[in-house]
Amino acid sequence: xxxxxxxxxxxxxxxxxxxxxxxxxxxxxxxxxxxxxxxxxxxxxxxxxxxxxxxxxxxxxxxxxxxxxxxxxxxxxxxxxxxxxxxxxxxxxxxxxxxxxxxxxxxxxxxxxxxxxxxxxxxx
Numbered sequence: 001x002x003x004x005x006x007x008x009x010x011x012x013x014x015x016x017x018x019x020x021x022x023x024x025x026x027x028x029x030x031x032x033x034x035x036x037x038x039x040x041x042x043x044x045x046x047x048x049x050x051x052x053x054x055x056x057x058x059x060x061x062x063x064x065x066x067x068x069x070x071x072x073x074x075x076x077x078x079x080x081x082x083x084x085x086x087x088x089x090x091x092x093x094x095x096x097x098x099x100x101x102x103x104x105x106x107x108x109x110x111x112x113x114x115x116x117x118x119x120x121x122x123x124x
Contacts (some may be wrong), residue, residue, distance in 0.1 A: 013071030035115075036042075037086050041071065043116050044084065048073045051124070053080075069103075069110065078109070080124070085114040 021061055041057065048055045053073040067083035075093060083104050085097055098109045113119060 035087050037069075037070075037090065038085050040084050040086065040114060041117075044082070044113055044119060045071065047116055047119060048124070051075075063101065067093065067097070067099035069099065081108060081110045083110070083112050085112065087114045090114055 015099060045055050045057070046100040053075040055071060055073045057071050058068055070084040071082040081099075083092065083100070084090075085092065100112075103110045111118070111122065111124075
């Protein structure tokens with residue numbers, strides 16, 4: 001028998017009934033659809049802080065460099081500019097791509113992240 005399980009704080013729910021591998025794929029897709037950019041930010045920030053990084057969030061504002069990354073992490077002289085996206089539907093826009101290019105041209109490190117595994121895969 002299946003069961004209705006809670007989703008995120010917007011009232012979304014998903015049906016879980018284990019009917020094999022296909023259901024696991026569907027369940028994973030539904031869960032990814034529920035994850036917001038702020039969820040990704042919170043998990044990545046917590047992970048980086050546990051790993052000893054100094055982390056802060058940047059907010060785009062009047063007079064700010066177009067496409068500015070969402071977060072900066074610093075550890076042992078290494079500075080990461082981190083652009084955060086939702087796992088599903090997050091779009092890397094043209095100003096963000098230009099900012100990435102400008103950072104890398106200046107010798108900086110820029111990472112596009114849509115899940116914690118992106119940081120882990122890069123050994124960060």
